Amino acid sequence: MNTLLLPSPPFHLRLPPLHFLPPPPLLRHRHHFHAASQQLTTIAADDHDLYDAALLPNPHYDFAPLLTFLSNHPDPPTPLDLVESYAAVPAPLWHSLIKNLSSSPSNFPTAYALVSWLQRHNLCFSYELLYSILINALGRSEKLYEAFLLAQRRSLTPLTYNALIGACARNGDLEKALNLMERMRRDGYQSDYVNYSLIIQSLMRNNIVDVSILEKLYGEMDADRIELDGQLLNDVATAFAKAGDVDRALYFLGVMQGSGLSPKTSTVVAVVSELGGLGRVEEAEAVFEELKEGGLKPRTRAYNALLRGYVKVGALRDAECVVSEMERCQVLPDEHTYSLLIDAYGNAGRWESARIVLKEMEANGVKPNSYVFSRILASYRDRGEWQRSFQVLKEMSNCGVSPDRQFYNVMIDTFGKYNCLEHMMAAFGKMKEEGIEPDTVTWNTLIDCHCKQGHHGKAEELFEEMQETGCSPCTTTYNIMINSFGAQERWDDVNGLLGRMQSLGLLPNAITYTTLVDIYGQSGRFDDAIECLEAMKSAGLKPSSTMYNALINAYAQKGLSEQAVNAFRVMRSDGLKPSILALNSLINAFGEDRRDAEAFSVLQYMKDNNLKPDVVTYTTLMKALVRVDKYEKVPAVFEEMLLSGCTPDRKARAMLRSALRYMKSALKV
DNA sequence: GGTTAATCAT
Numbered sequence: 001m002n003t004l005l006l007p008s009p010p011f012h013l014r015l016p017p018l019h020f021l022p023p024p025p026l027l028r029h030r031h032h033f034h035a036a037s038q039q040l041t042t043i044a045a046d047d048h049d050l051y052d053a054a055l056l057p058n059p060h061y062d063f064a065p066l067l068t069f070l071s072n073h074p075d076p077p078t079p080l081d082l083v084e085s086y087a088a089v090p091a092p093l094w095h096s097l098i099k100n101l102s103s104s105p106s107n108f109p110t111a112y113a114l115v116s117w118l119q120r121h122n123l124c125f126s127y128e129l130l131y132s133i134l135i136n137a138l139g140r141s142e143k144l145y146e147a148f149l150l151a152q153r154r155s156l157t158p159l160t161y162n163a164l165i166g167a168c169a170r171n172g173d174l175e176k177a178l179n180l181m182e183r184m185r186r187d188g189y190q191s192d193y194v195n196y197s198l199i200i201q202s203l204m205r206n207n208i209v210d211v212s213i214l215e216k217l218y219g220e221m222d223a224d225r226i227e228l229d230g231q232l233l234n235d236v237a238t239a240f241a242k243a244g245d246v247d248r249a250l251y252f253l254g255v256m257q258g259s260g261l262s263p264k265t266s267t268v269v270a271v272v273s274e275l276g277g278l279g280r281v282e283e284a285e286a287v288f289e290e291l292k293e294g295g296l297k298p299r300t301r302a303y304n305a306l307l308r309g310y311v312k313v314g315a316l317r318d319a320e321c322v323v324s325e326m327e328r329c330q331v332l333p334d335e336h337t338y339s340l341l342i343d344a345y346g347n348a349g350r351w352e353s354a355r356i357v358l359k360e361m362e363a364n365g366v367k368p369n370s371y372v373f374s375r376i377l378a379s380y381r382d383r384g385e386w387q388r389s390f391q392v393l394k395e396m397s398n399c400g401v402s403p404d405r406q407f408y409n410v411m412i413d414t415f416g417k418y419n420c421l422e423h424m425m426a427a428f429g430k431m432k433e434e435g436i437e438p439d440t441v442t443w444n445t446l447i448d449c450h451c452k453q454g455h456h457g458k459a460e461e462l463f464e465e466m467q468e469t470g471c472s473p474c475t476t477t478y479n480i481m482i483n484s485f486g487a488q489e490r491w492d493d494v495n496g497l498l499g500r501m502q503s504l505g506l507l508p509n510a511i512t513y514t515t516l517v518d519i520y521g522q523s524g525r526f527d528d529a530i531e532c533l534e535a536m537k538s539a540g541l542k543p544s545s546t547m548y549n550a551l552i553n554a555y556a557q558k559g560l561s562e563q564a565v566n567a568f569r570v571m572r573s574d575g576l577k578p579s580i581l582a583l584n585s586l587i588n589a590f591g592e593d594r595r596d597a598e599a600f601s602v603l604q605y606m607k608d609n610n611l612k613p614d615v616v617t618y619t620t621l622m623k624a625l626v627r628v629d630k631y632e633k634v635p636a637v638f639e640e641m642l643l644s645g646c647t648p649d650r651k652a653r654a655m656l657r658s659a660l661r662y663m664k665s666a667l668k669v
Numbered sequence: 670g671g672t673t674a675a676t677c678a679t
Contacts, residue, residue, distance in 0.1 A: 304670085336670050374671050409672040444673040479674045514675040549676040556677085584677040591678095619678040651679050658679085 061089050063097060070113040083121050094124045095133065102137035111137070112150075132163035139167020158189040165191060169198035172205060175507060178213070181220075182540065190224040193232055200235040209243035212510040212541045219542070230256070234267045241270040246278060253287075265296060269305045276309025281318075284309040297329070304336045311344040319344045333364070339372040343379045358399065370396075370404040377407065381414040389414055389423075405436050409445060416449025424449060440474045447477065451484045459484050475506050479515055486519025494519070510536070514547045521554025526563070529554065545576045552582055556589035561598070564589035580606070584616045591624025599624040615646050622655045631666065634659035 066086060069078065094114075101111035112134060118124045131150065138147035147167040151160050161184040168177035177199050181191050196217060203209055203217075218236065221228075228236065237252035249271050256263050268291050275284035288306045291298055303326050310319040323341060326333055338361045345354035354376070361368055373396045380388040389411055396403060403411070408431040415424035428446060431438065438446075443466040450459040463481055466473060473481075478501050485493040494516075501508065513536035520529035529551055536543055548571035555564035568586055572578065583602055590599035599621055606613050618641035622634045638656045641648060648656075 301670090334670085339671080371671050378671070406672050411672095413672065439672095441673045446673095448674065474673095476674045481674095483675070509674095511675050516675090518675060544676095546676050551676090553676060579676095581677050586677095588677070614677090616678045621678090623678060649678095654679055 061086065061093070067101075067110055067114070070117060071110045078117065078121070083123070086123060089123070091124050091126070094118060095129060098130055099133050099137075102134055105141045105143075108134075108137070128157045128159045132159040135160060135163035135167060139163065139170050142171060144168065144171040144173060156184075156187070158184070161187075161189060162192040162195055165195045166198050169195060169202045172202055174199065174202050175505070177202065185220065190226070191220075193221075193226045193229060196221055196226060197232045197235050200232075200239045204235075204239055204242055209239050210509060211243040211245065212544060214239050214243050215542045216540055228255070230261045233259075233261065234264050237263065238267045238270045241267075241274040244274065244278075246271060246274045246280070249274065250283075250287075262294070265291070265299075265302065269302050272302065273305035273308055276305060276307075276312055279309070279313045281309040281313055281315065298331070300326075300331055300334050300337065303331060304334070304340065307337065307340045311340050311347070314344075314347060316344055316348055333366070335361075335366055335369065335372055338366060338368075339375040342372060342376055346376055346379050347383070355395075358395075362399075368399050368401055370401055370407045373401065373403070374407040374410045377410050377414060381410065381417065384418070386414045386418040386420065402434070403431075405431070405439060405442070408436060409439075409441050412442060413445045413449070416445060416452070419453065421449065421453060421455070438469075438471065440471060440477060443471055444474075444476050444480055447484075448480045451480060451487070456484050456488055475501070475509055475512065478506065479509075479511050482512065483515050483519065486515065486523075489523055508536075508539070510541055510544055510547070513539075513541065514544065514550055517547055518550040518554070521551055522557070524554075524558060526554070543571075543574055543576075545571065545579050545582065548574075548576065549579070549581050549585060552585040552589065556585045556592060559589070559592035559594075561589040561593035561595055578609075578611070580611055580614055580617070583611065584614075584620055587617065587620045587624065591620060591627055594628050596624045596628050596630065613641075613644060613646070615641065615649055615652050618644075618646060619652045619655050622652075622659060626655070626659055626662065629662075631659045631663040 066082065069082060098111050098114060101107045101114065115127070115130045115134060118130065119127050124130065131154070135147045135150055138144070138150065144167055147164060151164045154160070156164070161180060165177050165180045165184070168174075168180065177195075181195070181199070184191055199217065200214070203213060220226075226232075233252055233256050237249045237256070240246070240252065241249035253263055253267070253271060268287060272284045272288050272291075275281070275287065284306055288298065288302065291302060303322055307319055307322045310316075310322060319341065323333065323337065326337070338357055341357050342354045345351070345357065358368055358372075361372075373392055377389060377392045380386070380392065393403070393411075396407075408427060411427050412424050412431075415421070415427060424446070428438070428442070431442070443462065447459045447462045447466070450456070450462065459481075463473070463477070466477070478497050482494055482497050485491075485497065498508070501512075513532050516532040517529045520526070520532065533543060533547060533551065536547065548567060551567045552564050552571070555561070555567060564586055568578070568582060571582065583606055587599045587602045590596070590602065603613060603617065603621060606617065618637055622637050625631065625633050625637065634656060638648070638652070641652065646652075
């Protein structure tokens with residue numbers, strides 16, 4: 001796993017101007033971190049000779065009699081001469097033998113018997129290492145429960161901690177892995193870098209990366225000065241890309257380049273895809289070009305990532321170019337390629353072209369499936385054209401494709417988001433009629449849409465029904481219900497939900513805490529709100545700007561400008577950048593507190609700090625003026641908004657109109 | 670590979 005052993009890079013990334021970032025903090029001490037905990041992985045990497053030696057009949061030691069004896073008599077006494085014949089075996093040979101044995105699940109009982117035997121006769125050193133080899137092997141063969149049993153028989157040491165964390169991460173039990181890591185840190189040990197890789201990989205497995213967890217992990221790695229090897233750098237870069245922090249991801253690509261490592265294609269693809277998703281197509285293209293210049297042939301997934309960007313910004317010509325380049329390079333388009341292309345035509349209102357793509361798809365032997373149609377439906381939903389649902393459904397059946405669960409989930413969400421609760425419930429009924437079992441996403445969508453329309457009673461009924469039909473609520477479900485009970489100021493029920501989460505072992509996430517801050521803040525319970533903020537910090541989650549925004553907003557709406565400013569300061573001292581959202585709330589706070597001059601000084605602050613004021617900024621400023629009866633100053637603000645390139649929306653125009661109305665009535669008097 | 674939850678102006 002040493003970075004020096006990796007092949008030299010086939011290409012060098014030239015990155016867009018992002019080199020304002022500080023030098024890599026994690027690479028300063030790469031040669032200093034060699035905790036005992038790493039021995040486990042070191043054995044795997046470095047002791048090939050010994051490892052092989054243990055497989056073969058050893059010139060000095062024949063283990064066969066011992067192993068035969070142990071598999072027949074797991075519970076000795078062992079004849080003394082048998083014990084003595086192994087007294088001089090060097091420890092590394094035992095380590096290798098156990099590792100070799102436990103790599104095959106059928107030999108596991110023998111491996112375990114051997115470890116117990118060695119300990120009983122005190123023939124080896126570092127039993128912790130032996131046990132961690134066993135735990136590690138159990139984790140690799142999906143025997144997490146057995147791994148825990150084995151670990152719990154003794155107090156946890158760095159070696160067993162690491163083996164157990166690895167076992168959890170490999171088996172997708174992220175929560176247990178994180179809890180163990182936390183305990184390990186509290187006990188004063190640092191975790192193995194391999195475990196950081198395994199945990200980050202497990203974090204990415206469901207494709208949505210929780211930024212707070214990632215930030216927390218990265219903070220620990222930084223604090224512990226964990227060495228970032230090639231694998232971990234790739235994992236961290238990919239995770240940051242998938243978490244939406246593409247600048248961080250680009251930075252780690254740069255770090256790899258600087259250390260002479262080549263990023264994996266999958267890492268580059270994740271970055272290109274994320275850049276595309278953010279509409280940063282020039283950068284996406286630049287990184288993609290680097291991939292090609294390095295002599296690597298991009299395949300379908302890489303092209304799809306680039307295509308995503310062009311579709312996102314509506315660059316239809318560029319999107320078409322990508323597809324023709326794929327043809328030229330004989331890279332076969334897949335369902336994803338086609339569905340992106342269909343998205344692009346759909347977004348441009350070119351339904352006919354989209355239909356042609358569907359035909360082409362069939363002609364090329366890629367059968368359209370529910371996935372493609374759910375993408376089409378989602379893009380209509382995002383543009384507000386929920387009526388198209390029926391058309392998509394018809395088109396689908398023309399192609400002989402039946403909707404699957406996820407398609408129905410999108411459809412239910414589409415109707416729910418546009419106030420069509422009857423259509424939504426009808427779709428839900430049809431889904432069940434067709435024998436498709438609703439999942440947590442289905443129920444969450446149904447419940448949340450009812451909450452959003454203010455039908456909290458129905459939402460609660462659905463929450464009960466969900467459980468009656470045997471579908472277990474997840475963290476998201478609880479977050480939705482906490483929000484609903486909070487809106488109704490049912491504080492005991494909110495606590496009831498939190499208690500149930502805890503008894504089920506569901507950890508509150510950043511959204512849970514933010515929701516709590518929001519609902520407590522909105523109803524003026526600021527002490528409770530701040531308590532939640534503290535609880536989040538002590539749970540080890542990094543407070544997000546969203547959370548502070550919720551708090552600032554709550555103070556703002558009550559006209560408590562001093563407290564809002566204070567919350568803003570605390571946010572800054574936590575190292576969070578002021579966002580437009582937070583500053584708009586601050587303007588609102590001053591406005592509601594009749595401090596219009598200060599509201600305008602926030603506008604100045606935005607301009608001085610290269611933050612572009614938006615429609616909300618100007619609308620809130622106009623409101624601040626109305627609040628202090630300075631109607632005559634409103635039109636100038638509206639004017640400035642237009643000049644700064646903001647398109648006024650309904651609310652902005654309404655604000656101007658009401659100011660003009662007040663002016664007129666003031667003139668009459 | 671697609672779907673769900675929290676933050677700004679009437």
